[in-house]
Amino acid sequence: MKRFIPLALGAIILFAILAAIHSLRAPARRDENHAPASITLAGSTSVQPFAEILADEYMNEVENIIINIQGGGSSAGARSALSGVAEVGMLSRELQGDEKTLVPTYIAYDAIALVVHTSNPSRNLDIAEVQGIFAGKTTDWSEVGGETRKIHVVTREEGSGTRGAFDQIIMGTVEVTPGAIVQDSNGAVREIVAGDPSAIGYLSLGLVDKRVKAIAVSGVLPSIATVANNTYKLVRPMILATREGPRKEVRDFISYCLSEKAQAMLAKEGLVPVTSVTPGG
Structure with a gap:
């Protein structure tokens, strides 16, 4: 009979330890089951x-x-x-x-890049030229040193942050031409310009890819370096x-x-x- 007392006591201690471990684990299981x-x-x-x-x-x-x-x-x-x-x-x-x-x-911070079709030979426009194009006063690429080809203006919708920054920096009080093609996202602008050799639009520098070509504004190309040193002016937060x-x-x-x-x-x-x-x- 005495031989079984240590065994019984050991079983009780083991049970107590397992119960304690269970109680410690329980909150973790509740956290795992908690709705995210x-x-x-x-x-x-x-x-x-x-x-x-x-x-x-x-x-x-x-x-x-x-x-x-x-x-x-x-x-x-x-x-x-x-x-x-x-x-x-x-x-x-x-x-x-x-x-x-x-x-x-x-x-x-992000640069607003002016983009054209990859086949467009134009490499640079000054701010007055950009404004003239988007106002509808300049209607042919030959008027800004390019090929003889009608310009198709692509812009963002009213309320867009990209449009707001573009209007503030480039357009001022001048209205964008009512003949512009209006798109509701940067991706949509990129797709239109990528498929139209006559098009010009603007979008976030971070979304410019090989489908379109970014051009310089007043001799400065958009890049992380030119945004950081404030030489490229089409920048928004x-x-x-x-x-x-x-x-x-x-x-x-x-x-x-x-x-x-x-x-x-x-x-x-x-x-x-x-x-x-x-x-x-």
């Missing part, structure tokens, strides 16, 4: 593809988070953030009017805007966008990190 937090970003189609790259990487690194990203344009993004439809508004222009009640975080006091999950994602890793990813995609731009440009 969700963040919605909406707005600029210029910011959108870069935000998607950052969000994909962030979701790979952080558990229990889902980031939904939608387009719609900068103005729509600001309205979404103001109304609470989205927690983060994406803008590729400065905040305006009542949008200034939002809190902006600058995550990068990439902004994530929120209402005051966003949730921790939102703050954490925005902080990630400013991290060294995220800024390097944006630079690889053709944007200029916020820390690289020379002040006072």
Whole structure:
């Protein structure tokens, strides 16, 4: 009988240890079963593809988070953030009017590149020439040193951050010609220009690829270097805007966008990190 007492005592101790281990593991299982937090970003189609790259990487690194990203344009993004439809508004222009009640975080800077068909021999236009083309006053490429060919103007829709920045820097108070082909995204502008030897449009430098050709403005080609040193003037900010006091999950994602890793990813995609731009440009 005495021989069985140590065995019984050992069994009790083993049971207690297993029970303790079970209780320690239980919270972890509850965390694994917890519904993931969700963040919605909406707005600029210029910011959108870069935000998607950052969000994909962030979701790979952080558990229990889902980031939904939608387009719609900068103005729509600001309205979404103001109304609470989205927690983060994406803008590729400065905040305006009542949008200034939002809190902006600058995550990068981007050049607006003038693009033409790859077969177009034109390499440079000055700002007055660009304005004349988009106003409809200059209608043939031969008027700006090119081949004799009608110019087909491709522009973005009203409310687009890319359009807003282009109008501010290039057009001023001059209206874009009503004969322009209006597209609702940078990708759509690129496709139109890529398929039309007579076309000229503008889009984010980070979205310029071999299908189209970027041309110089006043002798300066768009690049990370010329944006950073302020010699290329068609530049706009990439902004994530929120209402005051966003949730921790939102703050954490925005902080990630400013991290060294995220800024390097944006630079690889053709944007200029916020820390690289020379002040006072």
